[in-house]
Structures are given as structure tokens and as C-alpha cells.
Amino acid sequence: MQRDVRAGQAPAATRNAWIAGYAIGTAVVAAVVALVSAILAYAQAIGDEAPKINAALKDAEHNTAPLGALRDTIDDANAIVGGLQRGRERLGG
Secondary structure, eight states, X not given: OOOOOSTXXXXXHHHHHHHHXXXXXXXXXXXXXXXXXXXXXXXXXXXXXXXXXXXXXXXXXXXXXXXXXXXXXXXXXXHHXXXXXXXHHHHTO
């Protein structure tokens, strides 16, 4: 390989390789910045909606709390139906 004899300068091929490396590196960094910016924008949008979602979930919890007592109602209804069936059997029906 022949070296360029000018003082303080690298051969042209080496200079071109460095320029190409810097250009590719800059393009990669720009692409990563663009992708991270998009992800952060989506995260911000989700964060803005989170209080609304949380409020809706609390309302749903409040509105469905009476369903917890449904098991007691079912048990009472089964006891009543069982009593009615026993009464029917005693009456011969």
C-alpha cells in the first residue's frame, strides 16, 4: 500500500472510509432517535389516558360490588327450592 507523502494527511481511501463511517453512524443514530421519540410519544399518550382508565375501573368495581352478595342469594334460593321439593314430596305431588 502506498502512503500519501503530503504531511499530516492520510491516504484518500482512508479518508473516504472515515467519511462513510461517520455518515453511516449519523444515519443509525438519527434512526434510533426517531424510533425512541416515537416510543416516548406513545408512552406519553398512554400515560395521559391512565387516570381516565383508572377512574373507569373504580366505577366498574363500585357498580359490580353487589354481585359479591349474589352467592348468598343463590344459596338462599337453593335452600328455598329444596324446601319446596321436600314439601311437594310429603304432599305426594
